[in-house]
Amino acid sequence: xxxxxxxxxxxxxxxxxxxxxxxxxxxxxxxxxxxxxxxxxxxxxxxxxxxxxxxxxxxxxxxxxxxxxxxxxxxxxxxxxxxxxxxxxxxxxxxxxxxxxxxxxxxxxxxxxxxxxxxxxxxxxxxxxxxxxxxxxxxxxxxxxxxx
Amino acid sequence: xxxxxxxxxxxxxxxxxxxxxxxxxxxxxxxxxxxxxxxxxxxxxxxxxxxxxxxx
Numbered sequence: 001x002x003x004x005x006x007x008x009x010x011x012x013x014x015x016x017x018x019x020x021x022x023x024x025x026x027x028x029x030x031x032x033x034x035x036x037x038x039x040x041x042x043x044x045x046x047x048x049x050x051x052x053x054x055x056x057x058x059x060x061x062x063x064x065x066x067x068x069x070x071x072x073x074x075x076x077x078x079x080x081x082x083x084x085x086x087x088x089x090x091x092x093x094x095x096x097x098x099x100x101x102x103x104x105x106x107x108x109x110x111x112x113x114x115x116x117x118x119x120x121x122x123x124x125x126x127x128x129x130x131x132x133x134x135x136x137x138x139x140x141x142x143x144x145x146x147x148x
Numbered sequence: 149x150x151x152x153x154x155x156x157x158x159x160x161x162x163x164x165x166x167x168x169x170x171x172x173x174x175x176x177x178x179x180x181x182x183x184x185x186x187x188x189x190x191x192x193x194x195x196x197x198x199x200x201x202x203x204x
Binding site for chain 1: 149160161168170171174176178
């Protein structure tokens with residue numbers, strides 16, 4: 001497959017997660033997901049900066065969050081995630097474009113990261129879907145790779 | 149990638165019976181294929197392609 005042309009449909013973006021590298025399974029019933037990479041800046045302003053702040057990049061960090069719907073029988077859903085959180089499991093996560101066929105589109109790029117669950121919340125209103133929201137802090141290098 | 153297991157998998161943190169269909173990362177699919185868990189997947193892909201051709 002070739003790299004996807006044009007603007008990508010957000011429904012094609014999926015999050016795969018597991019406790020073993022290269023053994024990730026899609027998180028079921030996700031309604032929204034995001035990954036964020038931040039760079040702290042070092043202030044290197046001196047008397048010779050001409051009155052303007054000068055900066056250089058410092059510590060980089062990343063986090064991932066998603067929300068979804070709760071299903072008791074999900075293969076990889078809230079029940080599995082809460083077990084990972086309680087156990088403090090190291091999680092291998094792929095944030096990728098699967099396209100409409102649920103197959104990672106070779107030629108596109110994806111995130112391949114490792115992280116720990118820092119927050120997991122289940123919500124239940126009145127006559128509504130039971131939902132959950134997940135936050136993961138990424139540890140180590142954020143790998144951006146071409147899907148093979 | 150959706151795959152159907154041809155034999156039980158109790159490895160890599162998962163515990164699934166034969167016949168279970170799961171959506172896995174491309175790398176995991178390759179690992180499962182190498183381990184001989186996905187014979188049915190190849191048949192299913194070929195079958196799907198023939199269905200698409202018939203519709204054309």
